[in-house]
Amino acid sequence: MATIEIRGLTKRFGARTAVDDLTFTVRPGQVTGFLGPNGAGKTTTMRVILGLDAPTAGTATVDGHRYRDLPQPMRTMGALLDARAVHPSRTARSHLRCLARSNGLPDARVDEVLADVGLTDVAGQRAGRFSLGMSQRLGIAAALLGDPAVLMFDEPVNGLDTEGIRWIRALMRRLAAEGRTVLVSSHLMSEMALTADHLVVVGRGRLLADCPLPDVLTQGDRTVLVRTPTPSDLIARLSADGVTIRSDAAGELLVTGLDSEDIGHIAAAAGIVLTELTPQRASLEDAFTALTSDSVEFAGAGSES
Numbered sequence: 050m051a052t053i054e055i056r057g058l059t060k061r062f063g064a065r066t067a068v069d070d071l072t073f074t075v076r077p078g079q080v081t082g083f084l085g086p087n088g089a090g091k092t093t094t095m096r097v098i099l100g101l102d103a104p105t106a107g108t109a110t111v112d113g114h115r116y117r118d119l120p121q122p123m124r125t126m127g128a129l130l131d132a133r134a135v136h137p138s139r140t141a142r143s144h145l146r147c148l149a150r151s152n153g154l155p156d157a158r159v160d161e162v163l164a165d166v167g168l169t170d171v172a173g174q175r176a177g178r179f180s181l182g183m184s185q186r187l188g189i190a191a192a193l194l195g196d197p198a199v200l201m202f203d204e205p206v207n208g209l210d211t212e213g214i215r216w217i218r219a220l221m222r223r224l225a226a227e228g229r230t231v232l233v234s235s236h237l238m239s240e241m242a243l244t245a246d247h248l249v250v251v252g253r254g255r256l257l258a259d260c261p262l263p264d265v266l267t268q269g270d271r272t273v274l275v276r277t278p279t280p281s282d283l284i285a286r287l288s289a290d291g292v293t294i295r296s297d298a299a300g301e302l303l304v305t306g307l308d309s310e311d312i313g314h315i316a317a318a319a320g321i322v323l324t325e326l327t328p329q330r331a332s333l334e335d336a337f338t339a340l341t342s343d344s345v346e347f348a349g350a351g352s353e354s
């Protein structure tokens with residue numbers, strides 16, 4: 050099955066490095082979320098994959114070829130980068146027909162994809178009058194035209210209403226369930242948590258994580274909440290290199306650097322009573338913030354991320 054392979058990819062614009070030695074593989078049958086703060090290099094990477102920007106170093110291939118070398122690009126890969134990049138005076142149907150004809154695809158596909166994205170009723174209207182949501186659907190129809198095994202969408206839910214967002218989520222899941230390779234970018238962890246199976250996280254052009262969605266939670270330090278009637282005794286026993294202990298409310302400690310099993314054993318050996326011992330689960334949003342906190346390009350004053 051077709052994959053997207055990124056190997057040692059670097060893209061510089063003058064002195065600015067937008068993508069910095071990025072290596073990852075996007076696999077079939079799952080939604081891969083391409084996640085990172087604004088300016089992390091997601092769009093640039095996608096433009097290089099499509100051959101719209103030339104890499105400074107490294108390679109990006111789709112099904113083993115550079116996009117421009119694919120014998121039938123639209124049959125291999127469909128992409129939505131900028132939904133507004135449509136001739137405004139063309140109707141939705143004529144836009145798709147032009148694309149189909151110039152790519153040797155049958156006219157019949159046009160009505161199929163219009164139905165697929167729910168635009169049949171407005172197919173005769175000018176694309177220039179479309180709302181953002183309708184433009185996104187038209188862009189997705191164009192991406193689906195060649196029935197490709199690989200699909201790539203840049204921030205597809207941006208600016209959409211709830212119904213549009215739900216529809217796009219369901220579409221991504223369906224395309225992956227059909228065995229296709231789906232890469233979707235977002236700067237929102239909350240969005241990716243609902244759609245993606247696998248995450249590729251980037252910050253300032255660099256790879257920060259490449260793992261199944263649940264594993265993002267286990268990256269970084271875990272914290273354990275401990276309650277004891279004798280906190281100062283426990284602090285004395287737990288203190289060691291690499292262990293951080295915050296003491297919040299009376300008798301409540303937040304311990305980082307030891308897991309709950311270690312803490313339980315140390316307390317038992319010292320005869321210290323524990324009344325609570327709870328591993329704190331970081332939320333996905335916390336995990337994302339922790340991963341990208343050093344790589345946010347435009348953090349506002351007082352911003353935590």
Ligand SMILES: Nc1ncnc2c1ncn2[C@@H]1O[C@H](COP(=O)(O)OP(=O)(O)OP(=O)(O)O)[C@@H](O)[C@H]1O
Nearest residue numbers: 062065067085086087088089090091092093094236
């Ligand atoms: N054509 C260009 N010329 C100069 N700098 C560019 C160009 N395109 C992108 N950049 C810079 O490269 C960096 C990465 O931008 P990119 O758009 O790829 O990030 P992104 O992760 O897609 O962010 P966003 O979510 O804001 O679109 C940014 O610092 C951006 O300003």
